[in-house]
Amino acid sequence: MKITQTKSVIGSIEPHKKTIRALGLKRIRDSRVHGDTPQIRGMIQKVQHLVRVEEVDE
Structure with a gap:
């Protein structure tokens, strides 16, 4: 999974x-x-408004 930050964390909660x-x-x-992994998926779900996720072949 390729994760790209699309928005700033300024103003986000800690x-x-x-x-x-x-x-x-x-x-x-x-x-x-x-x-x-389930851990990475959970982290992505928590900040889904700040990132873009793409499926990639490794």
């Missing part, structure tokens, strides 16, 4: 900021590839 950092994202348009 748990959302920490979740974005835990996903390895630092700035807008920053992307990371993660495996499809």
Whole structure:
């Protein structure tokens, strides 16, 4: 799964900021590839308004 940050975390609550950092994202348009695990899916669901998710073949 390719996760791309699409919006700023400025003004977001602290748990959302920490979740974005835990996903390895630092700035807008920053992307990371993660495996499809329940933990990653839960993190994405928590910050779905700040990220875009794409399925990729690894």
